[in-house]
Amino acid sequence: MLPVNDAPPELSVVLPAYREADSLRKMLPVLNEVARSLTSRYEIIVIDAEQPLDDTPAICRDAGAACVPRRGGAAYGHAIRTALAVAQGRHVIFMDADGSHNPRFLPQLWAERERADLVIASRYVRGGKTENPAVLIFLSLMVNVVFRLVLGLKCYDVSNSLRLYRGDALRGLQLKCDNFDIIEEILIKLSYSQPGYRIKEVPFTFERRKAGTTKRRLLAFAIGYVATLLRLFRLKRQTRKQGPRSKP
Numbered sequence: 254m255l256p257v258n259d260a261p262p263e264l265s266v267v268l269p270a271y272r273e274a275d276s277l278r279k280m281l282p283v284l285n286e287v288a289r290s291l292t293s294r295y296e297i298i299v300i301d302a303e304q305p306l307d308d309t310p311a312i313c314r315d316a317g318a319a320c321v322p323r324r325g326g327a328a329y330g331h332a333i334r335t336a337l338a339v340a341q342g343r344h345v346i347f348m349d350a351d352g353s354h355n356p357r358f359l360p361q362l363w364a365e366r367e368r369a370d371l372v373i374a375s376r377y378v379r380g381g382k383t384e385n386p387a388v389l390i391f392l393s394l395m396v397n398v399v400f401r402l403v404l405g406l407k408c409y410d411v412s413n414s415l416r417l418y419r420g421d422a423l424r425g426l427q428l429k430c431d432n433f434d435i436i437e438e439i440l441i442k443l444s445y446s447q448p449g450y451r452i453k454e455v456p457f458t459f460e461r462r463k464a465g466t467t468k469r470r471l472l473a474f475a476i477g478y479v480a481t482l483l484r485l486f487r488l489k490r491q492t493r494k495q496g497p498r499s500k501p
Contacts (some may be wrong), residue, residue: 260408264288264295265342265420266359269332270322270350274307277350281316284356288294291363298340299350300332330431337424345420354415362417369453370422371443373408375413380456381410392480403482404489406444408452411437415457422447434481441485445492452477 266288270277276426277299289296297318301309304322313320321339323332336347344366348354358374364373377385377397383390393412400411414436422443444450 259293262294262296262342263292263344264363265340265345266295266297267300267336267340267345267347268298268350269300269329269336269347270309271274271302271327271332272306272309273350274309276352277312277316280350280356281318284359285316285318287356287359288412291360294339295386296342297396298336302334303327303355304370304416326431328431329433330428330435333435337426340420340424342420345418345423346416347418348415353461355458358457362415363480365453365455366417368390370419370447371440371450371452372417373410373454374413374457375408375410375454376413376457376459377409378454378456381458383459384461385459400482400485402404404437404441404485406437406440408413408440408454410454410457411440413457413459418443430484432481437481437485438488442490442492447487448451 266284267275281299283299284297288297297316299309299313299320300323301313301320302323303318303326310320319339321335323335323336324338325331333347336345344363346359346362348356348359354374362372362374375381377394383393385393397409397411400406401409404411412433414433418439423439426439426442428435428438428442444452
């Protein structure tokens with residue numbers, strides 16, 4: 254849905270997608286219904302591959318969502334940077350396009366928007382859970398514990414991408430990571446560059462993907478784990494040295 258009266262949208266919902274047409278076909282109508290219940294001024298933006306690989310553009314058109322090809326490359330990080338260049342909402346929600354993030358959870362994030370600068374749908378606070386196989390749950394939990402402790406982050410779920418941000422703060426970031434670690438990069442830069450930054454975690458159930466196949470590879474994840482942690486630790490130190498900046 255386009256903003257009414259040319260006013261900036263109150264909410265941008267962004268879905269990075271790569272060959273997720275089957276999931277989006279089911280998901281976008283529900284997402285439209287939920288977003289409309291939150292505010293009449295919203296936009297839904299699907300960040301697709303650089304060139305269409307499936308029916309995603311047509312599905313978005315039928316659902317009233319914008320379909321934007323990612324710029325600069327095919328990686329997840331390119332999708333996030335593309336989104337920040339086009340999303341105009343006062344608040345921005347990022348969510349996965351594979352159905353693991355249920356659109357009907359969005360009202361719980363939206364309800365906390367004035368009480369926090371960042372609202373995270375958290376699998377690792379009381380009441381949160383995940384439907385993934387046990388091996389994936391174990392790996393994810395280990396990543397989150399180690400990242401939280403080493404990087405000094407004040408939240409329990411540092412890697413789930415379903416989050417509500419303040420749009421101005423998010424658009425002011427200079428992001429460099431190209432892979433899924435851009436989620437942690439955003440968290441570090443927001444946490445350490447703004448004084449008194451408030452993070453709120455809301456219990457959330459991470460569901461199994463509804464269609465298609467995962468784009469994450471366990472072997473690649475394991476190989477890149479230590480390098481990612483070291484890179485983000487250096488980023489944390491650099492961000493702290495630069496000192497806090499005022500909130501937009």
